[in-house]
Amino acid sequence: MPQFFYYSASISSGLLLDDFSDLSAIFSLRLLLTAYTGYCIRVRRSSDNAELDIGFVNGVLDTATLLTFCGAGNGYVTIWYDQSGNGNNSVQATATRQPLIVDSGTLITNNSKPSLKFTSAVGSSLSTGLVQLVNASTGYFTYSGVASVNATNADMVLFNHDNLVQLCRQAGASATFYNLLVVSGTPTASVASDTNLNILSSLTKSSDLKLYLHKNASVTGVSGNTFSTLPAGTSYFRIGHYSNNFYLDGYVSEFVMIAAENETARTAIRDNQIAYYGVA
Amino acid sequence: MIHYSIFNTEEEALLVSRELYRLSIDGEIDTTPTTQYLFSVIKHPKEDLWAMMSDSETDIPMIVNKNPDPVPLATMFKAKGLLGEAETQEISKKAVPNTTVRFGDIVPMAVKQAYKNHEQMERDGWFQVIE
Numbered sequence: 001m002p003q004f005f006y007y008s009a010s011i012s013s014g015l016l017l018d019d020f021s022d023l024s025a026i027f028s029l030r031l032l033l034t035a036y037t038g039y040c041i042r043v044r045r046s047s048d049n050a051e052l053d054i055g056f057v058n059g060v061l062d063t064a065t066l067l068t069f070c071g072a073g074n075g076y077v078t079i080w081y082d083q084s085g086n087g088n089n090s091v092q093a094t095a096t097r098q099p100l101i102v103d104s105g106t107l108i109t110n111n112s113k114p115s116l117k118f119t120s121a122v123g124s125s126l127s128t129g130l131v132q133l134v135n136a137s138t139g140y141f142t143y144s145g146v147a148s149v150n151a152t153n154a155d156m157v158l159f160n161h162d163n164l165v166q167l168c169r170q171a172g173a174s175a176t177f178y179n180l181l182v183v184s185g186t187p188t189a190s191v192a193s194d195t196n197l198n199i200l201s202s203l204t205k206s207s208d209l210k211l212y213l214h215k216n217a218s219v220t221g222v223s224g225n226t227f228s229t230l231p232a233g234t235s236y237f238r239i240g241h242y243s244n245n246f247y248l249d250g251y252v253s254e255f256v257m258i259a260a261e262n263e264t265a266r267t268a269i270r271d272n273q274i275a276y277y278g279v280a
Numbered sequence: 281m282i283h284y285s286i287f288n289t290e291e292e293a294l295l296v297s298r299e300l301y302r303l304s305i306d307g308e309i310d311t312t313p314t315t316q317y318l319f320s321v322i323k324h325p326k327e328d329l330w331a332m333m334s335d336s337e338t339d340i341p342m343i344v345n346k347n348p349d350p351v352p353l354a355t356m357f358k359a360k361g362l363l364g365e366a367e368t369q370e371i372s373k374k375a376v377p378n379t380t381v382r383f384g385d386i387v388p389m390a391v392k393q394a395y396k397n398h399e400q401m402e403r404d405g406w407f408q409v410i411e
């Protein structure tokens with residue numbers, strides 16, 4: 001009898017991240033870890049500023065409760081709960097900077113899946129407290145995020161682990177690029193950007209201590225830069241800005257961070273995200 | 281358009297942002313909201329200055345809850361010499377319960393006159409480059 005595998009042969013019959021260790025932060029609008037029993041997001045509605053925790057139904061965001069709560073108004077995300085079990089929740093306590101999840105009673109989606117809308121004009125962003133998302137001794141990490149940017153030439157930051165590693169979209173003379181930066185400030189790896197929903201992933205390679213940036217299934221963006229060491233401290237992890245500037249104008253649907261070098265996990269997560277989010 | 285109001289201490293900037301948000305929430309609905317502030321407060325990277333980032337007077341109207349308390353906000357502005365009695369009365373009339381109000385209608389004229397725009401803030405070194 002032929003065997004069929006869902007997305008990847010390396011994943012068991014549970015949820016996507018059940019088989020992986022060293023998970024340091026998981027932000028998603030779908031449930032990715034069986035052991036996680038908490039909420040997905042906390043939402044503030046515009047009609048009276050009341051807030052409500054929204055969970056999952058059948059492994060995805062409980063959109064029925066969300067839309068009922070928000071009514072005909074807007075819904076803003078005040079907390080994006082971390083599913084890793086580490087409690088590294090991403091929070092925005094300032095009303096005008098909270099990303100949007102419901103717009104005038106309609107769920108925000110990107111490629112037909114729920115997504116958070118970030119608007120640079122109002123500086124929308126989310127941040128954790130001081131957290132350890134990269135490996136505490138080596139600085140190694142693996143991540144995979146699902147995001148898109150709007151068509152402007154402005155520089156904008158997608159993910160920023162302050163003073164450790166940052167993924168941004170930067171405008172060049174004739175094109176724009178997703179750039180991976182580390183504390184030294186030198187662009188470590190680049191890949192051409194566009195306005196599509198993309199899977200953007202990266203990992204360290206300890207054999208020659210290089211950093212890699214990947215877009216979707218390609219390996220474009222392999223770094224030419226090497227490092228003798230990588231920064232490894234604790235810092236804030238931000239979605240959507242750096243230094244109160246370079247605000248993201250676009251969408252974020254998911255971000256998974258592993259505090260280790262794990263190419264097996266990166267490719268498995270990437271392949272799953274490509275299939276689930278319908279990335280071309 | 282985004283405007284910036286400069287303060288000498290973080291406490292002052294946060295107080296203004298917090299009290300503006302407190303005008304808009306109903307404590308009977310949620311006594312422990314995550315949201316604490318209406319506008320963002322940022323620090324100058326090199327100097328002891330703080331700026332509250334607000335929308336212009338075309339900002340989305342804020343809800344005024346059914347029991348607004350503008351006293352803490354007015355007290356702070358008065359202490360800084362930014363708000364006289366006549367203007368206090370004028371502003372208080374605009375914070376009507378169960379209505380909406382625009383930010384530009386309830387801050388002192390002296391604060392509005394000191395607004396800085398993004399370009400001015402960049403020239404004054406408030407923002408670092410991506411690195």
